[in-house]
Amino acid sequence: MFEFLKVKKNRFIGIDFGTSSVKVVELSYKEQKAFLENYGTVNLDKIGYEKQNSDQKKISYEQKVNDAIKRLLAKMELKSGLTYLSIPGFSGLITIIELPEMQKEELAKAIQFEAHKYIPSSLDEIAMSWEIIEHVNNTNAPLSQMLGKDIGGKKIKVLLVAAPKREIERYEGFVSGTKLNVAAIELETFSIVRSLVSEDSGNFLIIDMGSRATNIILVEKGVVIVNRNIDAGGNEITTTISESMNISKQRAEDMKKGEKDFLNSKESYLVIPVLEFVANESKRILNAYKLKNKDARIDGVLLSGGTSKMKGLEEYFSNSLGTKVILGNPWRRIVAKDGADVLIKNLGGSFTVALGLALRGLEEYKRK
Numbered sequence: 001m002f003e004f005l006k007v008k009k010n011r012f013i014g015i016d017f018g019t020s021s022v023k024v025v026e027l028s029y030k031e032q033k034a035f036l037e038n039y040g041t042v043n044l045d046k047i048g049y050e051k052q053n054s055d056q057k058k059i060s061y062e063q064k065v066n067d068a069i070k071r072l073l074a075k076m077e078l079k080s081g082l083t084y085l086s087i088p089g090f091s092g093l094i095t096i097i098e099l100p101e102m103q104k105e106e107l108a109k110a111i112q113f114e115a116h117k118y119i120p121s122s123l124d125e126i127a128m129s130w131e132i133i134e135h136v137n138n139t140n141a142p143l144s145q146m147l148g149k150d151i152g153g154k155k156i157k158v159l160l161v162a163a164p165k166r167e168i169e170r171y172e173g174f175v176s177g178t179k180l181n182v183a184a185i186e187l188e189t190f191s192i193v194r195s196l197v198s199e200d201s202g203n204f205l206i207i208d209m210g211s212r213a214t215n216i217i218l219v220e221k222g223v224v225i226v227n228r229n230i231d232a233g234g235n236e237i238t239t240t241i242s243e244s245m246n247i248s249k250q251r252a253e254d255m256k257k258g259e260k261d262f263l264n265s266k267e268s269y270l271v272i273p274v275l276e277f278v279a280n281e282s283k284r285i286l287n288a289y290k291l292k293n294k295d296a297r298i299d300g301v302l303l304s305g306g307t308s309k310m311k312g313l314e315e316y317f318s319n320s321l322g323t324k325v326i327l328g329n330p331w332r333r334i335v336a337k338d339g340a341d342v343l344i345k346n347l348g349g350s351f352t353v354a355l356g357l358a359l360r361g362l363e364e365y366k367r368k
Helices: 044-055 061-076 104-118 141-147 165-173 188-197 234-245 249-256 273-292 313-321 341-367
Strands: 011-017 021-030 033-043 081-087 093-100 126-137 154-164 180-187 203-209 214-220 223-230 300-304 325-327
Touching (some): 011 188, 011 341, 021 061, 021 341, 033 044, 033 061, 033 341, 044 061, 081 165, 081 188, 081 341, 104 126, 104 154, 126 165, 154 165, 165 180, 180 188, 180 341, 188 203, 188 214, 188 223, 188 300, 203 273, 223 273, 234 273, 273 313, 300 341, 313 325
Parallel strands (some): 011 081, 203 300, 300 325
Antiparallel strands (some): 011 021, 093 154, 203 214
C-alpha cells in the first residue's frame, strides 16, 4: 500500500504489531515455493509485567514494542532483510468510490475531491493510494442517447486506501535503528486477505478476531469491498467469562483457551455480547451484499486471528449466520520443515497478518 524501497532479494520478513503481542515471520522463495525460515512472537503483557515488577512504572505500548523487537531480533538472529509492516485496520480507511471514466490526470484530482467526503482531517496529513478495480458500463447509457443528454456512460470503480502519515511513521519507527529494510507498510486488512484467499477467485467473508479488535472483511474476487472494524475482541470475551463465573481474568483467559465449549453446550448459560455483535454485523454485511448482487454467492466464511482458536467458535458463527464457517488457514501455501505440523497447528490463525506481509514481498519478487 505505502511503498518505501525495492531491493531484489529472496528473503522476506513480515512484522505484525498487535495490541497484545508482536509476531515476526521470515519466508524465503525457492523452487517456486514459499518456505518458512524463521518465526517468533513476544507477549507484550508479559513485558509490562516484568518491567512493572522492577520499577513500578507504567510501560507504554511503544516501550513494550521496542523491547519486543529487540528480543525477537536477538532470538531469531535476524540481521537484514526486506521487511513489511502492518498498521491496524482501524487506523486507516478502505472504501470504493464510483466515478465517470476520465483521463488519469483528471482522475487523480477527482479522487482527491472525493476523499474529502471520507477523511475529516487535512489531506496533507494523510497518505493515500488508489487503483481502478472495475470498468462499469452504466445501464442508463442507451437512455442518454435517446434523450440526447449525458445521464449515463462508462464509469469506473476505484479502491481508495488512506492512513494518517503519523501512524505510518510511528510503526516505521519501531524498526528504526535495526538492520531491517522497510520495503512497505500496509493496513493489516490486506495482509489478512493475502494470506487467506489471495489465490481464490470467489467471494469470501473473513471474521478476524484479535485481542482488542475485530475485522470483518468482505472480499470479492480478491478485492476488499467491505471492511468493518469493531473495537472489541478476545479481551471482551475474557471479561465476560471472568464476570459471569466470578473468577480472575487470568483464570478466565486460560479457560477461554482450553478445551471446554462455552458457546454451544446445552448447559452453557454464558451470553457473550461481543460475539453477538460480531455475528449480527457479519449477517448485516452478507445480507446487504446479497441484496445488491442478486446472482452472487458467498464461497466461504473464514475465521482468523488469535481468538479464532476458541473452542466452539466455528459452530457458534455457523449457527448464527446460517452458513458453514471454517477456520482460515494462512499456512496452506507455506512449506515448513518436517515435523512442523504440530507447531503450525498451535500457531494457527494468530500469524495470519505476519504471513500475509511476508507473502507480499514474495509476490513482488516473483513479478520482477
